[in-house]
Amino acid sequence: MGLNSLTFNNINSLQYGVYISGTGAFNSPARDREMIEVPGRNGDIINDHGRYKNIEVTYPAFIIKDFKANLTAWANKLLEPLNYVRLSDTYHPDEFRLAVLSQGMVVDPVRWLAAGSFDLVFNCRPERFLTSGETVTTFTAGGSISNQTDMPAKPLIRVYGSGTITVNGTEIEIASHSYEYIDIDCDLQEAFYGAANANMYISLDEFPTLRSGANIIVLDGVTRVEMTPRWWRL
Numbered sequence: 001m002g003l004n005s006l007t008f009n010n011i012n013s014l015q016y017g018v019y020i021s022g023t024g025a026f027n028s029p030a031r032d033r034e035m036i037e038v039p040g041r042n043g044d045i046i047n048d049h050g051r052y053k054n055i056e057v058t059y060p061a062f063i064i065k066d067f068k069a070n071l072t073a074w075a076n077k078l079l080e081p082l083n084y085v086r087l088s089d090t091y092h093p094d095e096f097r098l099a100v101l102s103q104g105m106v107v108d109p110v111r112w113l114a115a116g117s118f119d120l121v122f123n124c125r126p127e128r129f130l131t132s133g134e135t136v137t138t139f140t141a142g143g144s145i146s147n148q149t150d151m152p153a154k155p156l157i158r159v160y161g162s163g164t165i166t167v168n169g170t171e172i173e174i175a176s177h178s179y180e181y182i183d184i185d186c187d188l189q190e191a192f193y194g195a196a197n198a199n200m201y202i203s204l205d206e207f208p209t210l211r212s213g214a215n216i217i218v219l220d221g222v223t224r225v226e227m228t229p230r231w232w233r234l
Contacts, residue, residue, distance in 0.1 A: 006059060006120070008078065008099070009085040016074035017063050020120070022091035024058035028234050029126035052126035052234065056102060059089070062117040071116065075105060078120070087122055094131050095233075099124040126234065127151075133231030140225075142218045145210065149233050152209040154187040156228040163221020167208035174222060177201045187230070 003019045005012055013020065034047040063070050078101045087099035102123035107116050133153065137145050147153055159165060162176045174182060179193040179201075186207040191198040210229050219225060 004090045006087065006089040008087050008101075008122075009081050011077050013061070013074065016070040016077070017065050018061050018070065018074050019064070020089065021060040022089060023060060025089055025091050027055060027057065029053055029055040055124050055126055057087075057097065057099065057122045057124050059120040059122075060117065061120050062115065064115045067114060067116050071105075071107065071118075084125060087124065092128070095128045096131065097122070097124040097128060127232035128234065130231040130233065133229050135228075137227050137229070138224065139217050139219060139227065140223070142216075144217060145215050145227065145229060147210045147212050147215060147229065147231060149231050150212050151232050151234070152211050153230050153232060154207070154209055155230055157184040157186065158182070158226040158228075159184060159222050160225070161221065161223040163219070165222055165225055166216075166218040166220075168211065168215055170206060170208040171204065172208070173203040175201045175203070 004022060005014045005018070006020050007013070029052045032049040032051045032053050034049065035044040036047055037044055063074075081100055084098040084100055086096050088096040099122040101121070103119075103121040105118040105120065107118045110116060130149070157165065157167075157172075158181050159172075159174050160181045162174045164171055164173050166172070172184060177198070179196070179198065182191055182193055182198045182201055184191045184202060184207075186209065189207050191202045210231075217225070217227070
């Protein structure tokens, strides 16, 4: 069986001779709940906040060659991102997380600095995003898209032209504009074209989600919709 690695911010750890163990990569996040004690009442009241908490994912890691140079170069790359970036590993080739390094590395070198081990601890969003959820589905008329997971996905919707798009009864109206298209990010709850804010061109009561099973898409006026579903699991 081959040695395992991770890829962080599009940089594979093997470039710096870093190998990993996946013992911490299979944990699940906790539901964000508040337990409220009420005097005179048995048990706690559960106040659910409707979300999952971030999770710390720890990879035991080691370098067996050119330890000092590889460790320094790898540490510099790990510390570059200031926000969430993509994290994947060879244990889960069909998924990825959004993560940032959350702790400095405490290194246990062997004699003469020939090799060493350390933990890589990442603070991750709770979702394990599926690579299949990056596949774009194009609509030029009404249709449907199927969510094979149990989790409601928050898609990225690229809309060409003006009119309305309706997802499971949730309608988004797009006003006339001069852009080639408008991206509607249902996770960020923002609309944009490149770096330009386009929120003034959309009107909606809520951002749609793609529920488990079939999702009905209806177009009226818009010429084309490209939907990146962002399927995920825990």
